Amino acid sequence: MKNLINDKEFETKFDAIEVNNNIPFTIIKKDYEVKEGKPQYTDSNKFGKSGKAIAVLSEKTISKYYSKNIEYPNPINFEKLVGKNNDNNIGIFQKCHIIGYHLSAKFSNFNNIFIGTEDLNNGAMKKIENDIVNIIEQNNRKILYKVTPLYMFKKDIVPFGVLFEYESVDNKEKVYGCKFCYNIQKNHKINYFDGSNRKIENILIKNNNNLNKLQDKSNVSSKRKQYKNYYLNIKDNSFHLVYDEKKKCEKLKGIQTKFIQEVTGKKENILDNNFTICKECEEKYNTKFNEN
Helix, strand or coil, rough: CCHHHHHHHHHHHHCCEEEECCCCCCCCHHHHHEEECCCCECCCHCCCCCCCCEEEEEECCCCCCCCCCHHHHCCCHHHHHHHCCHHHCCCCEEEEECHHHHHCCCCCCHEEEEEEEHHHHHHHHHHHHHHHHHHHHHHHEEEEEEEECCCCCCCCCCCCCCEEEEEECCCCCCEEEEEEEECCCCCCCEEECCCCEEECCCCCCCHHHHHHHHHHHHHHHHHHCCEEEEEEEEECCEEEECCCCCCCHHHHHHCHHEEEEEEECCCHHHHHHCCCHHHHHHHHHHHHHHCC
């Protein structure tokens, strides 16, 4: 890992880099105790920044329904970087999942979000996640997946990169991988201590497009109000209204976590994905289902 930190040309390396001969090296005995469908996250508040997350992934955890209108919580220090007085950071920093939603299908968790660059999120990181999905879906594999944002120094608020480790935990031929991605943005030099940055080359970046997106923020917020949280039971293709996270629908009691997916979306769109409404939820909370 020291070679990665000391690489003077790291700002040009946008592809994932194999580490430790592509063999995981931070997975410990306790990590194997994580249950399928129940990811574990580091307490971000306790450490003052986003930390590692671990999940057991399978065909059951891959999201059956996905909405782009999910509103993600801000990771620690995100508002300092992307706010009214930091227009130069717009289009550079994003809220990135540690365990991608389409891998584990869980509601947005504050501890599962870190400060990443747009190029990392939509580039090397996305490719790794898609590769994991392909491994799982093509061969019905079960994968232990561990993702760790790494910081150069303890007081840095932005990770300089992310370590991805995975290992099969089924009875089939062993599959594993260990890759690292730099948290970098094309044509920008980032100060990971405070998130400040400067252009490396005197060229235009995407700020104008992203500023227009911010101007439409009020419209986006009003659209998001139409989206609600639901539980999908992929065992019988039913979905249930989340009216109390501490008290699920009676029909979900006893169902293993690996069969429960958490989604945010419109009732009509979920129905279009061949899921049926739980009649008990519909009758008891009909007014909530019909809200616009």
